[in-house]
Amino acid sequence: MxxxxxxxxxxxxxxxxxxxxxxxxxxxxxxxxxxxxxxxxxxxxxxxxxxxxxxxxxxxxxxxxxTVELVDSDLSPTQQAMEIAESQSAGELERVERAGTGEIHVLSVPPAQVDDAVEDVLADEETIARAARVGAVRVEVRSDADAGVLNVRYLPD
The missing domain is CATH 2.40.50 (OB fold (Dihydrolipoamide Acetyltransferase, E2P))
Incomplete structure (x- = not known):
């Protein structure tokens, strides 16, 4: 078998x-x-x-x-995320390994589309699959509408 x-x-x-x-x-x-x-x-x-x-x-x-906890955080993207986003064009994504377990994604989107992008990330089944792949139990999405930045943080226990 x-x-x-x-x-x-x-x-x-x-x-x-x-x-x-x-x-x-x-x-x-x-x-x-x-x-x-x-x-x-x-x-x-x-x-x-x-x-x-x-x-x-x-x-x-x-x-x-x-289960993987999905959080739309009120916190701003981290300093590191904002620095990464400065060199990205709208539509680009950069993945960064976290120290230890997990992963961080920085997405640049047009400022007017930030809220929709946050909803898309939180509703996408693949967000949970990625969390499972990297050993995360919590996905935290931080955003800055003025800057057009999403900071998706795949976090361990």
């Missing part, structure tokens, strides 16, 4: 089944049953394909399950 160990994002869940997406590869796994998974849960687990066709999976072992 085929086994797969990884970090998965629950993209769909109902009483009978759930769909998990591997956050590293994007591979989709349909579970025949699950233990109360909810959409957008992040699950570290080992899955096993069910015979004979191996198209449905079962959770063999779950190492962790968590």
């Amino acid at each position: 085929t086994e797969k160990t990884g970090t998965f994002l629950v993209t769909e869940a109902d009483a009978e089944s759930a769909i998990l997406r591997d956050v590293e590869t994007g591979q989709i796994h349909t579970l025949s049953e699950h233990d109360d998974y909810e959409r957008l849960d992040v699950v570290g687990a080992t899955l096993e394909a069910e015979p004979p066709m191996e198209v449905v999976w079962t959770v063999v072992e779950e190492s962790y399950r968590r």
Whole structure:
């Protein structure tokens, strides 16, 4: 039987089944049953394909399950983010590794579109998948509408 160990994002869940997406590869796994998974849960687990066709999976072992907190912060972007944004054109993104765990993104957008960009980042399922990939449990979005800057911070515990 085929086994797969990884970090998965629950993209769909109902009483009978759930769909998990591997956050590293994007591979989709349909579970025949699950233990109360909810959409957008992040699950570290080992899955096993069910015979004979191996198209449905079962959770063999779950190492962790968590949700990622998404925050629209009232705080301004950090000094570092503002300095990075100064050299960017609208539409550009720069990723910066955090000391330890996590990641920081600096996005430059037209000032009139900052509020929409913040909403887009917080509503995007991929924001949670990225948080899962970098080991973050909290995503904090800071913005400055006048400067056209978004500072997306993927933070650990």
